[in-house]
Amino acid sequence: MKLIRIGDPGAEKPGALVDRDHYVDLSDVVTDFDEAFFGGGGLDRIRPIVAERAASAVPLGGQRLGAPIARPHQIMCVGLNYSDHAAETGQAVPSEPILFTKSPNTLVGPNDDVRIPRGSTKLDWEVELGIVIGKRASYLGDVDEARDAIAGWVLVNDVSERAFQMERGGQWLKGKSAETFNPAGPWLVTQDEIANVNDLPMWLDVNGVRRQTGSTSTMVFDPFFIVHYISQFMVLEPGDLINTGTPPGVGMGFDPQMWLQERDVMTLGIDGLGEQRQTVVGPR
Numbered sequence: 001m002k003l004i005r006i007g008d009p010g011a012e013k014p015g016a017l018v019d020r021d022h023y024v025d026l027s028d029v030v031t032d033f034d035e036a037f038f039g040g041g042g043l044d045r046i047r048p049i050v051a052e053r054a055a056s057a058v059p060l061g062g063q064r065l066g067a068p069i070a071r072p073h074q075i076m077c078v079g080l081n082y083s084d085h086a087a088e089t090g091q092a093v094p095s096e097p098i099l100f101t102k103s104p105n106t107l108v109g110p111n112d113d114v115r116i117p118r119g120s121t122k123l124d125w126e127v128e129l130g131i132v133i134g135k136r137a138s139y140l141g142d143v144d145e146a147r148d149a150i151a152g153w154v155l156v157n158d159v160s161e162r163a164f165q166m167e168r169g170g171q172w173l174k175g176k177s178a179e180t181f182n183p184a185g186p187w188l189v190t191q192d193e194i195a196n197v198n199d200l201p202m203w204l205d206v207n208g209v210r211r212q213t214g215s216t217s218t219m220v221f222d223p224f225f226i227v228h229y230i231s232q233f234m235v236l237e238p239g240d241l242i243n244t245g246t247p248p249g250v251g252m253g254f255d256p257q258m259w260l261q262e263r264d265v266m267t268l269g270i271d272g273l274g275e276q277r278q279t280v281v282g283p284r
Contacts, residue, residue, distance in 0.1 A: 001043070001050055002187040003033055003152075005066040009109070012066035016050040017187055022057035024050055033188065034070035038134050038151050039238035043190060066109040068154060068188035069132055073237045075102040075182060076230060077158065079172065081220050081245025088253030097221050097229055102158070102243070103177035110185035110276040114159055116262060117178035118283045122162035123260040126246035127204040127212050127268040129197070130156040131223050132188055137236040146227035149236070152190040153197060153223075155273040157183045157204075157266065158243045162252050162259075184241070186274040194272050198222050202247060204268035206260070212268075214247020 004023060005012035013027040014037075029049055030037055079098035080086040086093045108114075116123055134151030159182065165175025194200070197216060204212040216222075221229070223244055230236060251258040260266070262282045269275035 001047065001190045002193065003068050004185070004187055005033060005068055005070075006063045007066065008064065009066065016046065018050070018054045018057040021060050023060055024053040024057050026050070032070045033068065033239070035073065035237055035239040037239070038132075039136060043134065043151060064109060065111065065186045067107045067184040068186070069184070069239055069241065071104050071107055072240045073104065075104055075106065075241045075243065077102050077176065077243040078221065078226055078245045082214065082218050082247045083220055084218065084248040085246055085250070085253070088248045088250070093220060097226060099230065099233070100172040100176070102173070102182060106177055106179065106182035107241070108180050108183050110155070110183050110274070112180060112183060112278065113281045114183065114266070114278045115178070115180045115281050116283045117161060117164075120161050120163070120283070121259070122252070122257070123280070124160045124162050124251040125204055125206065125211065125260065125266050126158040126160060126250055127202050127270070128156045128158045128243045128246050129200065129202070129216055129223065129270060129273075130154040130184060131227060131242040131244060133227070133236045133238055133240040133242070135238055137227065137231045140228045140231040143224040143228050146224045146231070147191075149227055150191060150223070151238075152188045153194060153273055154184050154188050154241070155186070155268070155270045155276060156241075156243050157268055157276060157278065158246060159183070182243075183276055183278055185276065189273055200271050200273070202270040204249065204266060207265055211251075212247055212249030214249070218247065219245065
């Protein structure tokens, strides 16, 4: 299934995409794609309903797509998870996953504007695979248990402010948590829809120029390892989001470095997970 949320910010309604242009409304059977939904077996509950309603799907039209999950308890992130990205930033490939958090209120829709924070000088882009947790996960025994704890996959843009991240005390959270810094979607794609999550091409353009080209096949730590690993340090709740790192081609890695400016447009995608488009707007 491909789960979507449609409507104005804060008033999105849950649905399921049946093809690229048609969807079924699930708001009469599901309150939202949130902790209660995932933790209460919601995916299994809606499968027969989506199949039954597919024949009467309605056009998506020009409706706004929100992030395909409601605001999670936490957004966990994995840093330097592509060896070639580590190299372009001048840092060593980690021996264990580097973990940091991102404020949950950074989550926005896949085509919403990205806002420059006040004082920003080094705004950057990062196309990433996101993991959505499907059940409470703590001290998972192995990667098979981790696989069973995953609801599905989502495309994310881990927008970053590098001066805040690198030059303000070395705390990555500062450079990751400004409003609008985590566009997600357009869909949450359940595991059964993706044959091999460890071999998905990914890309990102800025103003129509290709900046990132990569594949999940070059991850240092794959998604199942990541979920198992994180569960040894904290409890993952249903609906939590994990951003798994980015391939090379970020603005910080160019010589000279390149930073996003007002009115720049980012387009990005991962095979099977859809595409996004964001315009950069000025600070409040």
